[in-house]
Amino acid sequence: MAGNFGKGCHLHLIDGSAYIFRAFHALPPLTRKSDGLPIGAVSGFCNMLHRYVEGNTGPDAPTHVAVVFDKGSHTFRNDLYDQYKANREAMPEDLRPQIPLTREATEAFNIACKEIEGFEADDIMATLACRAREAGGRVTILSSDKDLMQLVGEGVEMLDPMKNKVIDRDGVLEKFGVGPERVVDVQALAGDSVDNVPGAPGIGIKTAALLINEFGSLEDLLDRAEEIKQPKRRQTLIEKRDQIELSKRLVQLDCDMELPFTLDDLEVKEPDPEVLLGFLTKMEFRSLTKRIADNAGVEAPAIPEPATAADAPEAAPDWPAIDAASYECVSDMEALHRWIARATDLGTVAVDTETTGLNEMLCDLVGVSLAVAPGEACYIPLAHLAEDSGEGLFASDAVAEGQLPMDQALAALKPLLEDAAVMKIGQNMKYDAKVLSRYGIEIAPIDDTMLMSYALHGGEHQHGMDTLAERYLSHTPIPIKELLGTGKSQITFDRVPLDKATGYAAEDADVTLRLALTFKPQLHRARVTRVYETLERPLVPVLKTMEMAGIAVDRGTLSRMSGKFAQKMAELEAEIHELAGEKFNVGSPAQLGDILFEKMSLPGGKRGKTGKYSTPADVLEDLATEHDLPGRVLDWRQLSKLKSTYTDALQEHINPDTGRVHTSYVQTGANTGRLASADPNLQNIPVRSEEGRRIREAFVAPEGKVLVSLDYSQIELRILAHMAGIDALKEAFRQGQDIHAMTASEMFNVPMDQMTPEVRRQAKAINFGVIYGISGFGLARNLRIPRAEAQGFIDRYFERFPGIKQYMDDTVAFAQEHKRVETLFGRVIHTPEIGAKGPRAGFAKRAAINAPIQGTAADIIRRAMVRMPEAIEGLPAKMLLQVHDELLFEVEAGAVDDLIGAARSVMEGAAEPVVKLDVPLVVDAGQGANWAEAH
DNA sequence: CTAGAGCGCTCG
DNA sequence: GTACGAGCGCTCTAGC
Structure with missing residues (x-):
C-alpha cells in the first residue's frame, strides 16, 4: 500500500493522551522494580498498543495509523479565553515522568507518534480526519471523547475502544440529540465544566438540542432569540450572546492546521522486534516481553530480578508474630538516630504518639513509637514519671530514668516527621498531628489506616485499631485498661512503667504498619483509591487546622442563660408537682409515665423495650389537649435540654489556654x-x-472580626433530582423555583400563585420523606394524618414522578445484588443488612436509598473543604466549623465580601470536574457578630 | 461504685 | 415496627 493516501485507504487515529489518563487511573500504582519509577500508565498503554496491533490484521485493517498527543498547556484557546481548562486538576506527580515514556513506547511499536507544541490532540486529529476524507479515504477515531464527535460523518466514525462500540451518526444523535454537524452548536450552549467552557448558564445538553433543533442552527437561534417562549431562557440567550459565541469557538476543532507531516507519513509499518523488545525490557514488563518475543519467534531477553524485594506490592504475610516483649525502648540519642536513619532510608514509617489524655488540645505528649517493618518497632519515652512517684496528693514529678530529654528527642524527630520524602503512617493521624503540632512539629506527608479502612469497609464495621487488628491481623492488642486501670483509680500514661509502655506503644505502631501494608494494595482493587486520595487523606490537615482554630464562645452569655433556665425550671417543676399531686423526678420518663398513664389514666400509653411507659414529645403534645401537665413537662424538657447540653456543658469545653471551644470531627x-x-x-x-x-x-467573632456562614441550598434534593433524573425537578432548580411549592403544585394541581402554606408544608414533608426512603407510616406520623391518606400522597407522588420510584427500586436492587451502594464520587457504602428479614429489612432498604444521596452531598462539601485553604489563602479568614451543608468562617470585617466570593465559588463548583451535575449548586451566605446573626 | 442500655432531644 | 444520618445528658439497673 505504498504511495499516496487516497481511495481505499483507512486511517486510524488514536487519542493517546486520553489513553494514558485512563490507564493511569484504572491501574494500580505499578512501579519498575529496579528503581521504583512509576510505570503503571506506560504498562497499560503498551498493553493497549499490543492488543491494538494484534487485533487489526484482517481485511479491514488500517493502512495508516497515528497516535496523537496533546503538547504544552497553552493553546490558542487560552488566548481566546484565559479561563479555558482553568479548573483542570494538576497532573498527578506519578504520571508526569510517564508521559515521555509513552511517546517512546509508540515509536517502539513503530507507530507514527504526532504532537505539536501548543496544540491539542483533538485539533491534530480533526485536521488529519478532514484531509483523509477529502482524499477519499476512511477514518476511524479510537476515542470516546465527546469533543471529537463533531468529526463524525460520511467516511468518519469513532470507536470507543473500551466498550468496543462504534459511534456513528446515530451514536452522536443519541448523545447530543443533534447530528455531528450541529454538535458544536449544542456544546456552545451547554458548555463544559471539565474544560471550563462557559456556555449558556442554566442550559444543558438536552435543552440545547431542543433549541438547535427548533431554530436550525446556533446562529439562527441567537439572531431570533427574541422568539424563545421561556422568559428566563430568552434573557440568557440575549444577554450571554458573546459568551456563547466564544464557547463555540472554544469547542470548534481546527480542521485546517498546518501540519509538518503528511498522511503518507502515517503508513502502517511492522514493528522491529529488536527495538520493541529493547524498550519493553528496559521497562521491565515481564509478561508483555515474553508474549511479544514468543509471537516473533525469538527468545525473550532476560530481565534481572531486583536486588531487594522490599517494595513487593503483595507483602506476603510471612510476618513475624506480634510480640510486645520484642520491641526496643529507645533511651539514648545514638539509638534514636539509628531508628530515624532507618525510617528515612525506607521512606515509610508508622508513627504513634502516647499522651496523658484523650483531648488532644489539652493533653501532654508522653512518648512516640515508630515501626519500620512488621515486628520492628520501638518506643521513645519522653515524659514518663518515676515509678515510685506516688499517686494522688502524694504524686511527685520525679522523672523516670532512661529517657531522652524531650526537646532534644523532638528536635531529632522533627526532620523525619516533616520529611516530604518519608510517608508517615498512623491510625487516626489527625490526633497525633494535633498533639505534635502543639510541640512545633507539622507532620507530613501522612497515610491513615483508619481512613483506608473507612474507604474500603465503610458500613461493614467500625474502624478503631482494636477492631481492625482483630479482623485483619487476627490479633488482640494489649487493652489500654491493662496499663491504666479504670474508674477512679485510673492513672495517666506518664505513670506507666517504661517496659509496659514500650510493649503497648510499639505494638500500636507495629499493628498500624501491618494494617497499612494490608489495606494500601486493596484500595485500587476495591476502586476506592480516588475516594481515599481526594476525600479522606487530604481532609486530615484541613480538619486539624479547623479544630485547632476553635471558635470563640462567650462564657458570660451562656452563664446568664443558665441562670434564667434554672429559675424557670424550678417554677415549672413546682407547677408540675402541684398538678401531679406528688413530687417526682420530672427528668425521669419512667416516673412521668406512671403518673400520666397509671395515676391519671390518660390515654395513649405505650410501653418501651424495658416495659416502661414511653413519653416522647409527640405523645405529650397530643396529651396536652387533655391536661395541663404534659405541656408543662414539655416546657421543662426544652429548658432542661438547653441548660444541661448547651449552656452548662459548653462552658466546660472552653479551653483555658485559647479561650475557645475546639470540637473534634x-x-x-x-x-x-x-x-x-x-x-x-x-x-x-x-x-x-x-x-x-x-x-x-x-x-461570637472576636473584636474586629465577623462570622460568615455559607450553606448549600437544598443540596440533597438537587442530588436526588440529578441521580434519579427527574426532568421536572431539575428544570425547577435551574429556574430557581421554590421546589416544595412546585412539588405541591404538581401533586395537588394547585397553581403556584395560589399555593397555601399548608399544602406546601405537606409537599415539603414528602420531599424529605423521599430522601429518607419514604413509608406511609413515617409520613403519616410526621404529618399527623391517617396512614391511608399519607399512602395516597405517596402514590400520587410516584405517579407524578415515576423516576423517583424507579431510582428507589433500582438502588435497593443494586444493594441486594452487591451488598453495597455508591455515591457519585465512588464512595462505597456497604449494606450488609440488606438481606435481613423482619423489621431490619425495612431499615436496611431505607438506609440504602438514603446513603447515595446523603453521601454524595457529604462528598461535595468535603471536596469544597479540601480546596478551601488554597482558595482563601491570603485572606484574613479562617474556616472554623462544618455542619453537613454549612461552612462557618471567621473573617476580618474588611474582607467579608472577598471571603464570601471565594468560598462560594469553591462550594458551588465543588462537584466539578469529576461530576457534572444536571442541576446548579446554590450557596446562601450570611454574616454577623455571632452565629445566630450569621446563619 | 461503675459501665452500659434506654430514652429523649438537638442538628442537617 | 418504620421515616435517613449523627452525639450527648440523664436515669436506671445489673453486676462488681
Whole structure:
C-alpha cells in the first residue's frame, strides 16, 4: 500500500493522551522494580498498543495509523479565553515522568507518534480526519471523547475502544440529540465544566438540542432569540450572546492546521522486534516481553530480578508474630538516630504518639513509637514519671530514668516527621498531628489506616485499631485498661512503667504498619483509591487546622442563660408537682409515665423495650389537649435540654489556654461519608426554636472580626433530582423555583400563585420523606394524618414522578445484588443488612436509598473543604466549623465580601470536574457578630 | 461504685 | 415496627 493516501485507504487515529489518563487511573500504582519509577500508565498503554496491533490484521485493517498527543498547556484557546481548562486538576506527580515514556513506547511499536507544541490532540486529529476524507479515504477515531464527535460523518466514525462500540451518526444523535454537524452548536450552549467552557448558564445538553433543533442552527437561534417562549431562557440567550459565541469557538476543532507531516507519513509499518523488545525490557514488563518475543519467534531477553524485594506490592504475610516483649525502648540519642536513619532510608514509617489524655488540645505528649517493618518497632519515652512517684496528693514529678530529654528527642524527630520524602503512617493521624503540632512539629506527608479502612469497609464495621487488628491481623492488642486501670483509680500514661509502655506503644505502631501494608494494595482493587486520595487523606490537615482554630464562645452569655433556665425550671417543676399531686423526678420518663398513664389514666400509653411507659414529645403534645401537665413537662424538657447540653456543658469545653471551644470531627463517624462532631458536638447547636437559637448568640467573632456562614441550598434534593433524573425537578432548580411549592403544585394541581402554606408544608414533608426512603407510616406520623391518606400522597407522588420510584427500586436492587451502594464520587457504602428479614429489612432498604444521596452531598462539601485553604489563602479568614451543608468562617470585617466570593465559588463548583451535575449548586451566605446573626 | 442500655432531644 | 444520618445528658439497673 505504498504511495499516496487516497481511495481505499483507512486511517486510524488514536487519542493517546486520553489513553494514558485512563490507564493511569484504572491501574494500580505499578512501579519498575529496579528503581521504583512509576510505570503503571506506560504498562497499560503498551498493553493497549499490543492488543491494538494484534487485533487489526484482517481485511479491514488500517493502512495508516497515528497516535496523537496533546503538547504544552497553552493553546490558542487560552488566548481566546484565559479561563479555558482553568479548573483542570494538576497532573498527578506519578504520571508526569510517564508521559515521555509513552511517546517512546509508540515509536517502539513503530507507530507514527504526532504532537505539536501548543496544540491539542483533538485539533491534530480533526485536521488529519478532514484531509483523509477529502482524499477519499476512511477514518476511524479510537476515542470516546465527546469533543471529537463533531468529526463524525460520511467516511468518519469513532470507536470507543473500551466498550468496543462504534459511534456513528446515530451514536452522536443519541448523545447530543443533534447530528455531528450541529454538535458544536449544542456544546456552545451547554458548555463544559471539565474544560471550563462557559456556555449558556442554566442550559444543558438536552435543552440545547431542543433549541438547535427548533431554530436550525446556533446562529439562527441567537439572531431570533427574541422568539424563545421561556422568559428566563430568552434573557440568557440575549444577554450571554458573546459568551456563547466564544464557547463555540472554544469547542470548534481546527480542521485546517498546518501540519509538518503528511498522511503518507502515517503508513502502517511492522514493528522491529529488536527495538520493541529493547524498550519493553528496559521497562521491565515481564509478561508483555515474553508474549511479544514468543509471537516473533525469538527468545525473550532476560530481565534481572531486583536486588531487594522490599517494595513487593503483595507483602506476603510471612510476618513475624506480634510480640510486645520484642520491641526496643529507645533511651539514648545514638539509638534514636539509628531508628530515624532507618525510617528515612525506607521512606515509610508508622508513627504513634502516647499522651496523658484523650483531648488532644489539652493533653501532654508522653512518648512516640515508630515501626519500620512488621515486628520492628520501638518506643521513645519522653515524659514518663518515676515509678515510685506516688499517686494522688502524694504524686511527685520525679522523672523516670532512661529517657531522652524531650526537646532534644523532638528536635531529632522533627526532620523525619516533616520529611516530604518519608510517608508517615498512623491510625487516626489527625490526633497525633494535633498533639505534635502543639510541640512545633507539622507532620507530613501522612497515610491513615483508619481512613483506608473507612474507604474500603465503610458500613461493614467500625474502624478503631482494636477492631481492625482483630479482623485483619487476627490479633488482640494489649487493652489500654491493662496499663491504666479504670474508674477512679485510673492513672495517666506518664505513670506507666517504661517496659509496659514500650510493649503497648510499639505494638500500636507495629499493628498500624501491618494494617497499612494490608489495606494500601486493596484500595485500587476495591476502586476506592480516588475516594481515599481526594476525600479522606487530604481532609486530615484541613480538619486539624479547623479544630485547632476553635471558635470563640462567650462564657458570660451562656452563664446568664443558665441562670434564667434554672429559675424557670424550678417554677415549672413546682407547677408540675402541684398538678401531679406528688413530687417526682420530672427528668425521669419512667416516673412521668406512671403518673400520666397509671395515676391519671390518660390515654395513649405505650410501653418501651424495658416495659416502661414511653413519653416522647409527640405523645405529650397530643396529651396536652387533655391536661395541663404534659405541656408543662414539655416546657421543662426544652429548658432542661438547653441548660444541661448547651449552656452548662459548653462552658466546660472552653479551653483555658485559647479561650475557645475546639470540637473534634470524626471523619469515619457516619457510614454515609458525613463527618460527626464530638467533644463537644457543634453540629447540633439549637436553631429551630426561638429560645434555642439564642444559644448561638454565645458563638461570637472576636473584636474586629465577623462570622460568615455559607450553606448549600437544598443540596440533597438537587442530588436526588440529578441521580434519579427527574426532568421536572431539575428544570425547577435551574429556574430557581421554590421546589416544595412546585412539588405541591404538581401533586395537588394547585397553581403556584395560589399555593397555601399548608399544602406546601405537606409537599415539603414528602420531599424529605423521599430522601429518607419514604413509608406511609413515617409520613403519616410526621404529618399527623391517617396512614391511608399519607399512602395516597405517596402514590400520587410516584405517579407524578415515576423516576423517583424507579431510582428507589433500582438502588435497593443494586444493594441486594452487591451488598453495597455508591455515591457519585465512588464512595462505597456497604449494606450488609440488606438481606435481613423482619423489621431490619425495612431499615436496611431505607438506609440504602438514603446513603447515595446523603453521601454524595457529604462528598461535595468535603471536596469544597479540601480546596478551601488554597482558595482563601491570603485572606484574613479562617474556616472554623462544618455542619453537613454549612461552612462557618471567621473573617476580618474588611474582607467579608472577598471571603464570601471565594468560598462560594469553591462550594458551588465543588462537584466539578469529576461530576457534572444536571442541576446548579446554590450557596446562601450570611454574616454577623455571632452565629445566630450569621446563619 | 461503675459501665452500659434506654430514652429523649438537638442538628442537617 | 418504620421515616435517613449523627452525639450527648440523664436515669436506671445489673453486676462488681
